[in-house]
Amino acid sequence: MSETPLQPGQRVRHAQYGEGAVLVAGTDGFARVLFSGDAGERQVPSASLSAALSRAELVVQNVASGQQRNLRAWLAYQAHALPLIDSAAALTSARIDLLPHQVVLTHRVATASPRRYLIADEVGLGKTIETALVLRELASRGELNRALMVVPAGLVNNWHHELNEVFNLDFEVFGSQGDVTDRKSNAFAKHDRLIASVDTLKMKPRLRRLKDAPTWDLVVFDEAHHLSAYRNGTKVRRTESFKLAEVLRDHCRDLLLLSATPHQGDHFRFYMLVQLLEPTLFTSPADMIDNRHRLNSVIFRRTKADACRPDGSTLFARRWVHTESFVMSDDERDFYNELNVYLMDGFALAKKQGNKGRALGFVMTIFQKIAASSFAAVHRTLRRRLIALTVQEGLMHDNNLDIEARDASYSEARELMRNEYGLPDDQMGRVEAERLVADMKRRLLKDMKDEDLAVLSSEYSQETATTSSEDSVATAVKLALPEERNRIRDLLQKFPKQTETKVQNLMQALGTLWKQNPQERVVIFATYLGSVEMLGEQIDQAYPGQGVVVLKGGDHGTKAAAEKRFKQPEGPRVMICTAAGREGINLQHARILFNFDLPWNPMDLEQRIGRIHRYGQKDTAQVYNLVLSDTIEGRIFLLLDDKLKEIAKTLGKVDEHGEVAEDLRSQILGQLSERLSYEQLYAQAISDPKLKRTKVELEAALSNAQEARTAVHELFQDLDGFSLDDYEPLADTSKGMNDIVAFVKAAAQQEGRDLRMEPNDLVTLSAANGDSEKQFTTDREQSLDSDTLELLGLDHPQVVRYIEEFRELDPVQLGIRVASADGQSGVLSLWHVTTHGDRGETKNLIVPLGIDTEGARVPVWEKQVNQLFRLPPASGSASPLKIATDVFEPMIQRELSHRGVLGKDRGYDSRLVGWVEVI
Known part of the structure; x- marks a missing residue:
């Protein structure tokens, strides 16, 4: 160290221990x-100890010349500048249809401060994509380290x-079934990017851990309209979900609420959401209603009428939805009536037993x-429930040490298993039946929790939940009806032998379609x-x-494989989807859709239709709803439709x-979903054969939904719609893509690889260092048309x-010296600046500042900037060391104030990322 005395707090460097700060400057x-x-x-x-130089001092003190040095310094500058370009969202590598309204919204949110918005786009306009683009852009800008997604359980x-x-x-997914739990530590402190369900987070112990974690x-919040606060006289009642939102609102920098139906017809609830x-x-x-134009500062709402293609053409083709109704055959009606008696008795016993x-x-x-889906589906479930009840009886006999009765029950169960799975009556078949019965015993001994059954029976159950529910309803025999085994045997005896009425009509319709066009996909x-399974067999026969290809759940890879098979030119002509196909797949290459059964929540029907009626559909989407008009479900559906x-x-x-x-259908149904429990409506309708009570409930709910739609329309009428003019400045991504290609090349x-531009917007990166050759495209449409x-x-x-890699380039390599092209000398400095607001808001930008040798600004x-890096290397004298702090740093503050990004409550950090001496 020089003879200058050390001072507490001074930054110093040690050969062995690196950099540090002086705590006590001893005199010994x-x-x-x-x-x-x-x-x-x-x-x-x-x-x-030696004095530790600042980053700026290291850059300026180590200026040097050389072609390779210039290139690496330019790469370091580009590594900071590229993520901050205006068209960042439009330059995502995600293989998605990227629409103008999505690009504009992402840009506005990502470049705003503060970022606290309700994104209220209509169903089907891509709120998930918009949110992901915002996350992606903020992460690229270095403005996103910690993020928490709070979503409904079924959407995790x-x-x-x-x-x-x-x-x-x-x-990562937080929760008992996810990647991360909080059993041993505060996961919210240890993990920076989490997805969790609302129900998982709103428990009080979790709220405490959320408060203890960093902001x-x-x-x-997805489906944010569930964050409810009600006025009850002079008091306000907040739901647990709303309290969770209040905790997180005060514990985050940016907040996004997502909902296609944010206003449920109650101005106070919506006011509390705002x-x-x-x-x-x-x-x-009242103030909100009188000054509704202010909502523009916190709400984005785009309608399907707003949405368009980049060329301004209509985004969505037309659709035609037709309901075909039929009546049951006599045998079907007998079976259906007997089944309803069984269900009524089950509901009555459940009610009598309380909890x-x-x-x-x-x-x-x-x-x-299941019964509303098809008679074949309920027949299958009844058969399997009979097996479970038989095994359960064997377990009870075992507990009572009645060995003879136990063996008789298990013997009957093995025979039922053999028939159910078509096992041969030989040694191998008997061994397999024994294995299946043993597996059933294990499942019955492991009681299913009521909460799990509640989720499976809920209207919000999604994806593979429907498959699980078929298994669960068969094996949930903890509480059974009196003589239920005999009742199920009687029901199975009454099962109609002929092909179901709905199936007959579906087969006729398929025949008509394929007579007109044998290549038609359905x-x-x-x-x-x-x-x-029944439909697959019937169509094949x-x-x-x-x-026929079946999409019945599994992970995304399984769904994607089924989708790919269906899209192949010579692939299957029919795809049959379970609920797993409601979201996440794109089938717009088909124009015909049959709803063989109807989900209880009609909004799910809209999601199904959205698989073919979406961006990219060239024809009118034709949808046929098949309805048995004399079933409870069919009558309620037709009543609602009327x-x-x-x-x-x-x-x-x-x-x-x-x-x-x-648009009216989606608006009304969206509001209706918040006013009606479809589970209760359909369950109560079993004991209300003329639907008197059901009609009253439905009419009241629809009336409220219509009033809510009107209230929403009036409140939202001053919201800014989307204009293609907003997209124009962000539309041309060619310069940004050229910058990316130049940077990657x-x-x-630097690692001995070559980047070659090929015809048809293809780019090839050569192999090196064990990494194989890779090919990319710079054209989004081309990537969507290719699987690889x-x-x-x-x-x-x-x-x-x-x-x-190049953001972390050693500061001693950043300073370069180039020969002036016009005789003017001076310095161009490049600063990465992060501004900070009083609520934790941040904004990153690159600030270039150039001065000549007299200290005058050189705006050109x-x-x-890029042209200066390309000037030939030059030799000469170094700049004074203090120029970075004495001249440029005061200029940064003036520049930020001039740009309007440095208000009175905002501070900033600056980081020198480029230094070009022009001599």
């Missing part, structure tokens, strides 16, 4: 220093797939749903596996050679076919790796 030739890393606090000789896996597999965002950069975003925006619901009967109530609800939705048509005619919202206009050369071709983009792993250099 030693100093106590706190070193970074593992070295910790140590006492060392003062003479072994969908979000996990979308964020990780499509956008490479590296999120989040971004919190997102309060979560900006408490000072309105003083009361003990909850499981049976859930089982009956699931049974009722999508069929049937909720339960019993229906799906009736139309051999047309081919009521919707009445509303539509009153409002003049019917299409050319006399059907309810799509130069970075690849990757799209180059800012968030592509190859680009991200290079960006991370600041606009031609």
Whole structure:
């Protein structure tokens, strides 16, 4: 160390321990220093310490010349600048249809401060994609380290797939079934990117852990209309979900609420939702109504009428939805009536048993749903429940030490198993039947929790839950009806032998379609596996050679494989989907969809239709709903449809076919879902054969839904719609893509690789260092048409790796010296600036500042940064060391103030990322 005395707090460097800060400057030739890393606090000789130069001092003190040095310094600058370009969202490598309204919204959110918004786009416009793009852009900008996604339980896996597999965002699932739990530590403190269900987080112990964890950069609530606060007289009642939102609102920097139906017709509830975003925006619901234009500062709402292609053309083709209704045959009606008596008795026993009967109530609800799908599905489930009840009886006899009765029950169960699975009556068949019975014993001994059954019976159950529910309703025999085995045997005896009426009509319709066009592709939705398997067999028998592919759940890879098979030119002509096909697949190459069964929640029907009626559909989407009009479900569906048509005619919202206009249908049904428990409606309808009570409930709910739609329309009428003019400045991504390609080419050369531009927008990266040759495209449409071709983009792993590598380039390599092109000399400095607001808001930007040797500003250099890096290397004298702090750092503050990004409550950090001396 020089003779200058050490001062407490001074930054110093030690040859062995690295950098640290002086704690105590001793007078005995030693100093106590706190070193970074593992070295910790140590006492060392003062003479072994040297002053630690700042980053700017290291850059300026080590300016040098050379072609390769210039290139690496340019790469370091680009690694900081590329993620901050205006068209970042449009340059994602995710293979998705990227629409103008999505690009504009992402840009506005990502570049705003603060970022607290309600994204209220209509169903089908891509709120998930918009959110993922915001996350991706903030992460690229270095403004997102910690993020928490709070979503409905049924959507956790969908979000996990979308964020990780499509956008490479590296999120983990929190919860007992996820990647992360909080059993041993505070997971919210240890893990930076989490997806969790609302129900998982709103427990009080979790709320405490959330408060104890560091703040989040971004919190997102999906289906945010469930965050409810009600006014009860002069008191406000907040739901547990709303309290969770309040906790997280105060514990995050940015907050996004997502909902296609954010306003449920209650102005106070919506006012409280807005309060979560900006408490000072309105003083009361009345103030909100009077000054509704202020909602523009916190709400984005795009309708399907707003959405368009980049060229301005209509985004969505037309759709035609037709309901074909039939009546049951006599045998079907006998079986159906007997089944309803069985279900009524089950519901009655469940109600009589109180809490003990909850499981049976859930089982009956699931049974009722399966019966509404097809007689084949309920027949399959009844058979398997009979097996489970028989095994359960054997277990009871075993507990009572009645060996003879036990063996008789197990023998009967083995025979039922053999018949159910078509096992041969030989040694191998008997061994397999024994194994299946043993497996059933294990499952019955492991009681299923009531909560799990509740989820499976819920209208919100999604994806593979329907498959699980068929198994669960068969094996949930903890509480059974008196003599239930005999009742099921009687029901099975009454099962109609002829082909189901709905199936007959479906086969006729398929024959008519294929007579007109043998290549026609058809999508069929049937909720339960019993229906799906039966339909697959029937279609194969009736139309051999047309081919059937079944999409019945599993992970995303399984779904993608089924989708790929269906899209192949010579692939199967029919895809049969369970509920697993409602989301996450794109089938717009087909134009015909049959709803073989109808989900209880009609919004699920809209999701199904959205698989073919979506961006990219070139023809009118034709949808056929198959309904048995004399079943409870069929009558309620037709009743709801009639009521919707009445509303539509009153409002003049019917299409050319006399059907309810799509926008009105989605708005009304979205509101209706919040006012009606479809589970209760259908369960109660079993004991209300004339649907008197059902009609009253439905009419009241529809009336409320219509009032809510009107209230929403009035409140939202001053919200800004989407304009293609907003997209124009962000539309041309060619310059950004050229910058990415140039960056990757130069970075690849540093590791001995070559990047070649090929015809048809293809780019090939040569092999090196054990890494194989890779081919990319720079054209989004081309990547969507290919199963293997990757799209180059800012968030592509190859680009991200290079960006991370050159962002961390040693400061001593950043300063370069080039020969002036016009005789003017001076310095161009490049600063990465992060501004900070009083609520933790951050904004990153690159600030170029150029001055000549007289200290005068040179704006032309600041606009031609890349050209200066390309000037030939030069030799000469170095700049004064203090120029970085004495001249440029005061200029940064003036520049930020001039740009309007440095208000009175905002501070900033600056980091020198480039230094070009022009001589």
